[in-house]
Amino acid sequence: MKSCRYLLLFHRILTSVVDCSTDKDGYFMYANFWCAVPSRKPEQVEYLIDWYFNKELTMQYNSTVGNWTGITPAGLITAAAFNEDEHDVLQRKLERQLICFDNVNLIYNITEENMAEPSISLHAVDRSSGHDALLVCSAYDFYPKFIRVTWLCDGQEVTKGVTFSEVMSDEDWTYQVHSYLELTPDRQDKVSCMVEHPTLREPKIYSWDSSMNQSDRSYIAGGVCCLVLGALVLCVGVIQHRKKSYNPHFSDGL
Template sequence: MKGLNFLHSLTVSAVLLCTSPTGGYVFQGIYDCEYGDNITDVVFLVKNIFNMKLNNMYDSRVGKYVGFGSYGIKNAEHYNTQAWKMALRRAQVDILCRYNARLFRQSTLDRKVPPVVRVHLDKPADYGVRTMLRCSVLGFYPQEVRVSWLRDGAEVSSDVSSTDVLANEDWTFQVHSYLELTPKRGERVSCRVEHSSLPESLELDWDSFALDAKYAKMTVGIVFSFVGFSAAAGGAVYFWWRRRFDFSRVDSQGSSST
């Protein structure tokens, strides 16, 4: 395991402190697991430190204790003759290091949480009026993500801005991308998100229903206003015509029979 690149280090035991009330001696025992880039390469170390100096250390790369200084070398030779201690140290490579590596991988390297994507306006808008769209990408893991904008299927880069990737309290992330535009009727505007948790890129269209509904309501209002005005005008004309041409009926009761 020579030349192993240690990027991760995990201490899996508490530091043991033994002090003398008069001499002030301190003994520390540290169990340490160190991992390479892919978490499969592991080095297990047991460090015995006396008064801030490394006395001896078990190193899984050589499978035995190594001493430092005359006193440390004596201790290392003694530990190496203890079969039960050496068997325990070999077992701890799996019990402590590889077990914790699996937990670490599940919670970090192998963890995939797909994002929730929303495309919406920050404030009310209208066709033909400059406004801003927001694409909110929420609750994803890992951190690496790419967000882009499409107009009628073509990617746009101008008038685009974005926040930094922000961390959430549950170890997920969020990011918000913005597009300044002048909405056009019938135009398709989409937010595209690329993330390792997704089998393919996700494209979500901006739903312009609110703008279309606004115009639909205006049209319906105009139609009903016109119908109401026409009905009122027709009623007024009919009333005027009745009063203008209302001939009295002949009173048949005014004539008597002989």
């Protein structure tokens, strides 16, 4: 190999990435090393490896299973060879111990120090060309990355008409994600967005007022504008009346 780069990132899942450039034959190899840490109990730590060849996932290692599993034809051959190699078996056990097992508390401490509760925005998007409304539930500025956003209708989970964006990095240790729900504006059901995140002791529910459709809002907005305009005209009339009452020269000039 011409070069290898080792990158270590800490999350509640510890990720190690080995990125090796092309070899003399022009083939490209890449591996992801994962430490799945569901709790502070070391015995629950799981060590995982995803091995890529020419950008194709060829085989995987799982410490719970204790061996490699081939995916592609070439991966089946390589995985079988690795599983028969005593040195590779010993190496994977040592890696689990040194990379994952011995760093459980460090992983949790780093994660907890940087935890950030998500800020939630729930709003509707006007879609003049269609009959359905589009609700958007957005979560901003949260850490760690793992989050679940669910739509509820009268307390029941909704899956139809729901789409999600990818969890996007804000490049400052925080993330954002957006979930979309298409629904009929005339519905009187109680629609809510439920957010689950490690920083929240229990799921938070944000309700949308679906009792007022878009036309009702338009009428109300128009009525408010008329009231404001009427109030301005009334104020101008009162001011002119007072000027006439207290300024004799103003009245004589008339």
